[in-house]
Amino acid sequence: MKRIGTVSGLEELRGSILKKKDPEKTIIRICNTGCRARRSSKVIAAFEREIVDQALQDRIEIKGTGCHGFCEMGPIVVVDPANIFYCRVRPEDVADILSETALKGKVLERLVWKDPHTKEPVIFEKDIPFYEKQKKIVSHNSGRIDPTDIEDYIAVEGYKALAKSLTAMTPAEVVETAVASGIRGRGGGGFPTGIKWRICSNAPGDTKYIIANGDEGDPGAFMDRSLMEGDPHSIIEGMIIGGYAIGARQGIIYVRDEYPIAIMHLSCAIKQAEEYGLLGRDILGSAFDFTLKISRGAGAFVCGEETALMISIEGRSGTPRSRPPYPAIEGLWGKPTVLNNVETFANIPQIILNGAPWYSAIGTSGSKGTKIFSLVGKVRNTGLVEVETGTTLREIIFEIGGGIRKGKRFKAVQTGGPSGGCIPISKIDMPVDYDSLREAGAIMGSGGMIVMDETSCMVDVARYFINFLMFESCGKCVPCREGLKQMHEILKNICEGRGQRGDIELLSDLAGVMTTASLCALGGTAPNPVLSTIRYFRDEYEAHIFDKKCPAGVCKNLFEYVIDEERCNGCTLCQLRCPQGAISGEKKKPHVIDRERCIKCGICYSICRREAIRVK
């Protein structure tokens, strides 16, 4: 019944879907993925209940969508066609949104975004500075379509690029379009995607595989999660096109186990694509067969590395192997395999639809297109942002991100996850692209961008990443396994006040060995967080080692909590909550902390409403 057998069948279906849509109908879009952590599902349930109660089913449609990007303000609700943007919506607000906004077109000022400086309300998404500077190519569907409904995707030109590839282009033409577009892998390495496809398509063999890497292991990054959850069909479409280009008839999406909604939405999308004949045999009458399945990760960071990932799909513990042979020649089950990041695949339909010249006109000379970043940490507007490559860090952090929270000072931004580095304020006007970041000692990585302020200790950040990698190292090669252990030991000593003269040099020496001698990129890039913090924040290392002080107040042995007498109004809250009974003082008079008893649990620091607890 539903199966589409031809390209004209797809166009007819698209036409009938669009015809059914009433442009005047009120559609309320709510994030049903990332915002679920802020209980958006309760808001959706409230809408659904209220609509039935008020018998509005014919007039108003509720649409659960993927991420709108502005996670800081979630749960986000957009009322269409007027495009009114509401932030931090609670179930209590639902009745008003329906009766006032949906039915009368009245804007509820209490729910719209307000400029933090001028307090001016901003009604429409496009006018909010967070969105103004973005260029959404890959994430444009997320937040707009229902990811669990293939027809919603087809309505927005979905699977049109697939139809074009299969019927109007040869596999070689698809490969060359990818090459000409200049797109580079979005997973971290930045290898030109088209070249990888060309190598694999030229590799001998009838059986080939294509794999999407959705094992987004970098802590602090969630771009891939939002794409898989919010627009799974664009990834699937990109993979089918890639399979056609290289001659693979079987594709696998490897998804992190920590992302249950992504697994659910992808499974649903695959099932629907099969029902519509967009996966399976003889797709759109082109005689091309392609099947797709999901492989769930099981919680191992190293499986983001391509050879380890393939070994994991084969059902073994995922430890990397040495390359060459590269997977494009010898990959999954020993067959030629292309592995790309999910964001790379989501770019492909756009490149095919609009052509390589269109794509290569976006971005910088060496880094084409856009990149999605997860902008998090001490920045005011946290969330996902998609910008043209070459946009400066200042634009991303201060214009889109709205600067640093609570009026604190910017210290650094960490990009590239555990393989990346920290970039200081002096480089804030640097364009963000693969090459500039590498030059600055960081990497593009998968797109995590973690902003740090004066309360972030850079030695602790280095220790954090090395500790992370020490646990995630598979242990197969010595430089990585032992190097990380020793580095961690040194950094731990520094953070706990046992640092010694020569530690910084020893760290640098170890880093050199690990970079040269490790088997895979995990160990090879592991020293980056240490090297970049030493390069830009050597003074903080020295303060820890020589003065035994942690200027940021993070390393427990190297600071004390004190109460600022000027600020403390003696409200007694900290005294009541201190688990050690370490705080004393009379009501309405400044309190004091007993240094001997304090265990630095941080409760007083986090609950004081007057910010009277200071770090010394």
Add this chain to the structure above:
Amino acid sequence: MDLKKVDSILEKHGCRHSEVIGIMQDLQEIENYLPQEMLRYISGKLELKLTRIFDIATFYKCFSLVPRGRHIVRVCCGTACHLGGAARNLEQVKRLLNVEAGETTDDRNFSLETVNCLGTCALAPVIVVDGDYYDAVHPGKIENILSGYYNAESEG
């Protein structure tokens, strides 16, 4: 061990060696951990060496070989959460529950786990208890969060 459930999971995956990780993930959902007898049983059924199954069970973080508590407290230790004070939060949970990360309380009510990143970095620091997300957590909030998970199991 519910043999019927185990067999149906094996059947769903077609008893293939390449599916062993998926099989073990599904099996773990039965009792929230992988009992030894279950692993011995599938080793026989799949004709796969027990050492390989043990290798997988210990290599991947999502598997547990020991019983876990009724409630699973997961403290996210991703970068954004770390900067927001995840370490202080973890300390506080440890103090309150009197267990280390990876351990279960004596009354089997709570298991404490750390997780590399939940991808909810915009809400950092995050703690998840049985799928309920708590955002912008600080040490002063934790006692209150955990208190919601004591009632249901009071009968024992």
